[in-house]
Amino acid sequence: MPTLIFQIGKFFLQCLWFFLPIGFANMAPVFARKINFLNVPVDFGYSIAHKRIFGDHKTWRGILAGVLIGECVFLLQRFLEQYPVFTALHFTSYQTLPWYFGALIGFGAVFGDLIKSFFKRRKNIAAGTSWIPFDQIDYILGGLIFSLIVVRIPLSAWLTILILGFLLHIATNHIGFWLGIREQRW
Template structure:
């Protein structure tokens, strides 16, 4: 099964969304570092999402991904859909990890990668033709690429933890 140029561009948009919060943190340091959950905790004492899910990261993804999508000739709407649903997947993963008692920024193999790629790709199917076999391939490619890039970014002191 071959992957097309358009599907590689979708992978690039997923990686853009995933990297936008890191880029924003590097550029803005502690600026606009406001947790989405505002520090709220559930009755169990566990945070709702944790301090690493910030408005800065969400806004960075929602701004950068449509821009990159537009520059790639895919249109801003596709980029916005990818960013929105990737962020929903990322936030959902954090919510689940907190319920499992995992600390913020800890790694849960698969849970950290699959929702962040699967949800936006499923949503993209409303805008573009994306067969389920290609969607599945893109999820696997994102999973592998994200793990490899994470280690490189950790080595470059951009990411705080090597996943």
């Protein structure tokens, strides 16, 4: 029984470890919003059928921040992998993954968010209004799908990462709201 509990715990930690660059990439645009560099909407203000493509809140600055933070977190994980405690936390050796893997899944995370925003605009859901569960899983799906370009992880890991990411997203948004970083709780 202790071995089974250990294996389940290890699996959850591996899922969390794989999720970290995706999760931080998703948070990066929020922390970069005070930077004026590239504060230009991705859709450049264009509309389709009188509806903005993505809206003012989706900027090139946010995309760049997500890609850079995703890459930085991955490179930190890759560095930490030299220590045995961190070696157990991955599905595959991060040393064998290409150096740009973090940027790739970071881009996947912000791309997933863009796709969701596109559909929110089509459904007349205002920017900043919650669209459960899509607001909580869009970036996770984007990051995981883009990870397929380089690495395969078990389907059970995908499902676990989606659930963990969903719960962590809710928790971090609530904390951000209480700290005054976010305007919306959800």
